[in-house]
Amino acid sequence: MEARTNEPIYPSIGTVTVAFIKEIKEMGAYCLLSEYGNSLGMLMMSELSRKRIRSLNKFIKTGKTEVVVVIRVNLEKGYIDLSKRRIADGETFSMERKWSYNKFTNSIITYISDSIFINSEDMRLRWLWPIARNFGHPMLAFKRFADNSKFINKSLDFFKGEKQKLLTTLDKKISVNLKKVSSSFEINCFSWAGISKIKEFIKFGLEKGYEKKVEIKLIAGSTYSITVKDKTKKKALISMLDFYTTITEKIGNRKGWICVKTLI
Numbered sequence: 001m002e003a004r005t006n007e008p009i010y011p012s013i014g015t016v017t018v019a020f021i022k023e024i025k026e027m028g029a030y031c032l033l034s035e036y037g038n039s040l041g042m043l044m045m046s047e048l049s050r051k052r053i054r055s056l057n058k059f060i061k062t063g064k065t066e067v068v069v070v071i072r073v074n075l076e077k078g079y080i081d082l083s084k085r086r087i088a089d090g091e092t093f094s095m096e097r098k099w100s101y102n103k104f105t106n107s108i109i110t111y112i113s114d115s116i117f118i119n120s121e122d123m124r125l126r127w128l129w130p131i132a133r134n135f136g137h138p139m140l141a142f143k144r145f146a147d148n149s150k151f152i153n154k155s156l157d158f159f160k161g162e163k164q165k166l167l168t169t170l171d172k173k174i175s176v177n178l179k180k181v182s183s184s185f186e187i188n189c190f191s192w193a194g195i196s197k198i199k200e201f202i203k204f205g206l207e208k209g210y211e212k213k214v215e216i217k218l219i220a221g222s223t224y225s226i227t228v229k230d231k232t233k234k235k236a237l238i239s240m241l242d243f244y245t246t247i248t249e250k251i252g253n254r255k256g257w258i259c260v261k262t263l264i
Helices: 091-116 119-133 140-145 160-175 193-204 233-252
Strands: 016-024 028-034 037-044 065-073 079-083 180-191 214-218 225-232 256-263
Touching: 016 037, 016 091, 037 065, 065 091, 065 233, 091 119, 091 140, 091 160, 119 140, 140 160, 180 233, 193 233, 193 256, 214 233, 225 233, 233 256
Parallel strands: 037 079
Antiparallel strands: 016 028, 016 065, 028 037, 065 079, 180 225, 180 256, 214 225
């Protein structure tokens, strides 16, 4: 992952980050800090483990990633010294979770950049870094945006179509905890093709854009169950009422009727 996922160009002392082992020497290993645009760091042999080390290759390998902590930073010369033995308990797990968030954020930015032909670094400057400052991490904001687009600050500098593309992408890639509303109904049609017409009415109701939200199952005889999932319970109820209204009008013209039995 070459793209920078943190706003600062260089890490500060005490920062826990992920290091990609580029090359191993006698004195230590040269590492690339992916969160900081592949800035070069050094993992010294003395900072590798609390145990005595006889072979460096037994502890680290070229091409692998390691969770490390920054112990020294020289901004003038660009030196970044790293340590693995000073990592506290629990920091490795937290960093692995953050690393998965970083990869997801980069995939979102890259996808939008390729789709609407906007430079990814420009997007980071205009709205990704402000989002990261406000929410702590862009992933936390993306989850909030996917649940409710009103959380997007109007002060963020989006180009035309960029905000909508972000919301569309998040809607596809982030699974939101949907609210569920269930109901059962009895439907009958007394025309000469009653059974086939009932199937036609239900299919017609689903074609109005609810096929991804609504699940209908036959319980017994002419009784069916319907389950609607949406971001809020209110939206799920509205979708269910629209479904009932649609098929009620249709079945009424065919000498049929529908009766809602339960609503949960």
